[in-house]
Amino acid sequence: MPPAPTVVGDGPQKVLALHGWFGSATGWGPLPDLVDGDRYRYAFVDYRGYGARRGETGEYSLAEISRDALAAVDALGWSSFAVLGHSMGGSAMQRVLLDGGGRVTGLIGVSPVPSTGVPFDEASWQLFSGAAEKREARYAIIDMTTGGRLSSTWIDRMVSASLEDSDPEAFGAYLEAWAHTDFAAEVAGNPTPVLAVVGQHDPALGAAVMEQTFLQQYPNASLEVLANAGHYAMFETPVALLTSIERFLDQL
Numbered sequence: 676m677p678p679a680p681t682v683v684g685d686g687p688q689k690v691l692a693l694h695g696w697f698g699s700a701t702g703w704g705p706l707p708d709l710v711d712g713d714r715y716r717y718a719f720v721d722y723r724g725y726g727a728r729r730g731e732t733g734e735y736s737l738a739e740i741s742r743d744a745l746a747a748v749d750a751l752g753w754s755s756f757a758v759l760g761h762s763m764g765g766s767a768m769q770r771v772l773l774d775g776g777g778r779v780t781g782l783i784g785v786s787p788v789p790s791t792g793v794p795f796d797e798a799s800w801q802l803f804s805g806a807a808e809k810r811e812a813r814y815a816i817i818d819m820t821t822g823g824r825l826s827s828t829w830i831d832r833m834v835s836a837s838l839e840d841s842d843p844e845a846f847g848a849y850l851e852a853w854a855h856t857d858f859a860a861e862v863a864g865n866p867t868p869v870l871a872v873v874g875q876h877d878p879a880l881g882a883a884v885m886e887q888t889f890l891q892q893y894p895n896a897s898l899e900v901l902a903n904a905g906h907y908a909m910f911e912t913p914v915a916l917l918t919s920i921e922r923f924l925d926q927l
Contacts, residue, residue: 678727680747681719684712688924689753691744691771692719695762695786696849697817697833699726699840703761704910709917715924717759720747724845735848737856741770754778757924761785762880762906763853765871766792769862781868781927783920786820786880786906789888790859793879803854807847813837821905822876833907862892869896870923872916874904897923 681700694702700719710717722740723733733739744767748756755778760768765787772779795803806812813834818825837846871885882900889896899919904911 677723677731677743677747678721679750680721681707682716682751683707683710683719684714684716686712686714686716688715688927689748689756690715690717690783690924691748691753691756691758691768692717693740693744693758693760693764693767693771694719694722694725695764696846696853697813697837697841698761698764699836701726702836702840704907705913706909706917709913711921715921718747718751718753718756720744722845722849724842724849726840729840729842733845735845736852737767737770737858738774740767741774744771745775748778755780757781757783757927759783759785759920760787761909763788763849765880766790766853766856770858772865772867773858773861779867781923782870783923784869784871784889785908785916786873786877787871787885787889788853788880789884790857790862790892791888792857793854795854803850804847807843807850810834810838817907820877820879821874821907821911822878824876825905825911829910833910859888859892865893866895867893868923868927869893870899870919871896872899872901872908872919874906874908874911875900875902876905879906 700721758768765784908916
């Protein structure tokens with residue numbers, strides 16, 4: 676049995692939270708501490724090879740993340756729920772939508788990877804594929820995706836947390852999963868409400884990418900751009916992000 680997810684709050688509105696490539700169930704910055712537990716109930720899960728599941732092997736695929744996440748909410752007794760996904764988790768949340776049998780009430784993607792995967796040029800692929808083993812590559816990626824404008828102290832801490840909370844083998848395999856898995860044809864036209872929230876300073880997964888993917892694929896999708904944020908809005912602008920999330924959830 677995998678470890679139980681970290682549950683925050685006991686409110687009626689349930690949210691399954693899927694972390695990003697550099698994240699973990701505990702890698703959401705101040706966001707969990709800001710949750711209104713009387714209104715919402717969040718389940719923060721780890722993927723195989725991350726956090727409380729370090730050392731747990733698997734195929735490290737989006738399909739596996741979906742199966743494990745649905746098993747986690749089944750164990751909690753949740754019959755319906757929204758899904759919050761950051762970065763890689765934004766791709767995985769769409770797999771949960773497809774696999775969940777109508778149980779997903781809405782999707783909130785924070786700088787989410789689209790269902791098309793992500794194209795890379797050769798130099799970028801070398802950088803990202805080296806990040807499983809190289810601390811300096813992880814630093815460069817976080818610095819780049821937050822607009823090259825943030826404290827080196829904070830970036831160092833993000834890198835350290837990432838290294839501590841992920842197995843290199845899993846980390847490397849998940850890159851292939853989120854970058855090269857394309858299931859766009861399966862989500863096209865899905866009527867589920869979707870919110871994509873991106874940072875103004877994210878050059879990788881910003882507004883233009885959302886307009887070409889999520890907003891084209893989901894007829895009930897909307898886009899919000901957070902000022903003064905890059906790829907890690909839960910750290911950079913947590914209150915603004917939470918406000919956007921709550922506004923969306925309250926409309927479901």
